[in-house]
Amino acid sequence: MKRLLVLNGPNLNLLGKREPGIYGHGTLDDAVKLARETAAEKGIEVDEYQSNHEGDLIDAIQQAEGKYEGVIFNPAAYTHTSIGLRDAISAIEVPVVEVHISNVHQRESFRHQSMLSPVCQGQIVGFGLLGYRLAALALMESFEGRR
Ligand code: DQA
Numbered sequence: 001m002k003r004l005l006v007l008n009g010p011n012l013n014l015l016g017k018r019e020p021g022i023y024g025h026g027t028l029d030d031a032v033k034l035a036r037e038t039a040a041e042k043g044i045e046v047d048e049y050q051s052n053h054e055g056d057l058i059d060a061i062q063q064a065e066g067k068y069e070g071v072i073f074n075p076a077a078y079t080h081t082s083i084g085l086r087d088a089i090s091a092i093e094v095p096v097v098e099v100h101i102s103n104v105h106q107r108e109s110f111r112h113q114s115m116l117s118p119v120c121q122g123q124i125v126g127f128g129l130l131g132y133r134l135a136a137l138a139l140m141e142s143f144e145g146r147r
Contacts, residue, residue, distance in 0.1 A: 001045055004139060005068045006035050006132065007060055008050040009076035015101075022102050026129045031101075034129055035072055038136040044069070046136075054078055054085065061088040061096070070121075070139035071096045072132060079104075079114045086115045095121040095142065097135040101128055 008028060011018060016027035028050060036046040047068075049060050057078065064071050073096050078085055089096050096119075103126030104111040117123050122138060124131040 001043070002069045002143070003045045003047060003067065004035065004039055004136060005060070005064055005071045006032050006046055006048040007057065007064075007071055007073045008048070009057055009074060009078050010052040012074060012076050013050050013052070022107075024101070024128050031129045031132045035132040035136045038133045039140065042140050044140065054082055058084050058088045061085065061092060064094045065092040068094055069143050070094060072099055072135040072139065073097065073116075073120070074099045074101070074131075075116055079116055080110055082115055086119055089116060089119045095139060097121055097138055098123040099131040099135050100125045101131060102126060 012028055015023055015031065016025055032046065032048045039046045051057050057075070061071065071094055075082065075085055075098065079098070098114065098116055098120040105125065114123065121142065124134050127134060
């Protein structure tokens with residue numbers, strides 16, 4: 001059975017309550033559900049993990065190797081700062097798709113740079129929670145193409 005991991009970084013546990021004008025009213029469970037339902041259409045299972053701690057996210061990326069076909073990753077604020085996460089993504093073969101709920105390019109300039117995009121398969125930005133569904137579709141298309 002193929003599996004995907006939905007990985008979420010700091011403060012995303014607060015989705016639904018956190019800055020709803022930017023992130024909407026949907027919760028993290030809603031985001032995971034979208035990815036899970038999308039993957040289930042192709043018989044693929046989804047696990048999820050959220051942490052507010054950079055090292056825990058690095059551990060999760062390292063442990064994805066050999067276990068998952070792909071990772072849907074919203075690194076939240078660590079997107080803009082974390083060389084450690086970038087190196088972890090570089091160290092594994094599993095494709096990672098970077099997701100942002102908001103359009104980071106319309107926001108403060110410090111959000112315009114991603115440390116991670118260069119080592120991710122792709123980036124989905126600004127489509128709200130739908131981004132989690134789009135990322136699942138993108139990963140599934142790409143590993144079907146690889147067969
Ligand atoms: C975010 C964008 C980041 O800049 C921010 O720090 C987040 C959420 C998004 O999903 O839009 O926490 O990753």
